[in-house]
Amino acid sequence: MTLLAVSINHRTADLDLLARTSMDQETSRRLAHQLVGAAHVKEALVLSTCNRTEVYLDTDRFHAGLEAVAQPLAQRAGVTREELPEACRVYYDEAAVKHCFGLVAGLDSLVVGENQILGQVREALSSAQEDRTSGPAINQLFQTALRVGKRVQSETSIGAAGRSVLSAALHQLDGEFEVAGASCLVVGAGAMAGLAARTLATQGATVNCANRTLAKAERLAAEVGGRAIAMDELDAAVAEHDVVVTCTGASGSLISAQTLGDGPAPSVVIDLAMPPDVNEDVTSRGVRLVNLASLKEGEGQDELDVEAARSLVGFEVTAFLAKQRAQAVTPTVVALRQMASGVVESEMKRLRRRLPQLDDAAEAQIHNALNRVAEKLIHSPTVRVREFSGGDDPVDYAAVLRTLFALEGREIALSDPEDCPPEAQRAVSEKVDGVPTPAPTLIAVQEEVTA
Structure with a gap:
């Protein structure tokens, strides 16, 4: 048995390539089924978030498993199989365990210490278990990784910071506008949109919610004391708000200079989606745009004490591997x-x-x-x-x-x-x-x- 992990993330690829390899939940599940159907692959889990696409395999042949993953990823990325190594990293056995634990602990995120990754990994594992594409090897790896991630969040300073991609975006905007009293529109109704809406509401903003499924927007809006907005009213709603936060995962731009037209425009747009929801040409209308590209450029500006978290993860990796060797x-x-x-x-x-x-x-x-x-x-x-x-x-x-x-x-x-x-x-x-x-x-x- 060989544990194999292939990672395309914000450190290995530009945001354009990340956008091309990004997958929604249904596409991720289809790829996992395809991989389990390949020769020498026993188990598979696919994780796709706003700044990474990762595939984990339990395979009895390293090279066969790698080829099974490389072909569909290269196709999605629009690169040849030979060009793919430039955009990804491959880990196996001990290195795969170390990478997985660090990832779930938030140490490999665009915003170090962000805690949304726990929910994203939990959802990916749940899907793999439901579809029976995971088994003993991947289940044990990720169940242990989730426990390690919770420890990092509860026992270290980076967890205590309660960081998220939105908090990093707001930090980048510090002093440019006041959240309290601002009218905010959150576009999307997934986990990240929910976190954004609750965060803004907690800081004193008026928060309204838009989503393709109006019922989901209504549930989130009710939670934060706002109103729900249908997507066919999005253009008008964008113009009525001071701040717009988008995180839909749509395949094309929802907001651009063209959709803004010549009328009023929001002061700030925060685009947390991958692929992007917002065209960068909105800046020509005087809009302050914060997106994953600007957050990536600002990466590492904060001085975070991550040594304790890395030490904890290292200890857990050593214990996990020792236990695995003994179990064998x-x-x-x-x-x-x-x-x-x-x-x-x-x-x-x-x-x-x-x-x-x-x-x-x-x-x-x-x-x-x-x-x-x-x-x-x-x-x-x-x-x-x-x-x-x-x-x-x-x-x-x-x-x-x-x-x-x-x-x-x-x-x-x-x-x-x-x-x-x-x-x-x-x-x-x-x-x-x-x-x-x-x-x-x-x-x-x-x-x-x-x-």
Whole structure:
């Protein structure tokens, strides 16, 4: 098994290419289904946000998995397969885990520490689980990543800052206008639009909402004490507001110098959408435009203490990988215990044939004694192989155990501890560093590679 991640984001590509690779939820789900249908790909999850498109695979062939992802991404980006490496990064095994944890923690975002990523990842994972394109490997990776992301948000300074893309945009506009008392129009009704509307309302603005589905606009407007606006009234509504915030994910521009016409225009437009909702020519009408491009240019201006967050993520990556390596020996441990149990039963059958007069009580005593001997003989090897496999030693201790005890062909493929036979439950529930090990998934230690 190889865990593979392909990332096109604000650091690897310009916003135009990001816009071309951006996908709505339905398109992301179709791509995940397509990938799972490819040879050597077992699981897939696609994550597409305003500043990234990422694909995660569980594949048994690295190059086959990479090709399965590269072709559709290159096609969407409008580049050749050979040009794609210029626009993306590829991570596998340990590097993929590290990238995923940092991403969900908000450390790889356009606005470092932003917390919307948690909801976006949770939604992508939920879709993958619902569509059955994810399985044990991806589920465990992202469930752990979400827990790590929550820790970063609750335990570090960047989480305490409560940052979002909107907060960064408002910070960029600091001193140019006063939110309190302003009339604001939020276009869109997704998670980001909802956050924008609530943030502006909390800061004292009057907030109205527009969306293609009027019912969604009505729900959001009711939440912030505003009114809902139909999209066919958008042009007139834009002109009536001081501030417009857009985040629809529409395929074309909703607001431009042409739609503004010669009449009144808003003072500020904040475009948080990818692809952009607003044409940059609105600045010719005296509109102050803040969009993802301007936020990207201002990236890194804030001095944030991210060291504690990176340290926490690094600790969690190390613990996750150690646990994965220890889990990988579970089938071997189960096979060893079953072999020992089989030897005991074989000897008991031989004993019954040779001593037919043996009564039940004596037979039970002998059976228990043989089980205790077998347990004592295999206890240290099974405990040590878990301890050693959980460390950084490159030796494959499970392979050594299989060779020493001739276990080839005996291993049991487990996707969940409940799959263990009763006599092997203890092998699965043994602890590594005091923590019960979950379902086995092997992730080897590798680095970032080129697409």
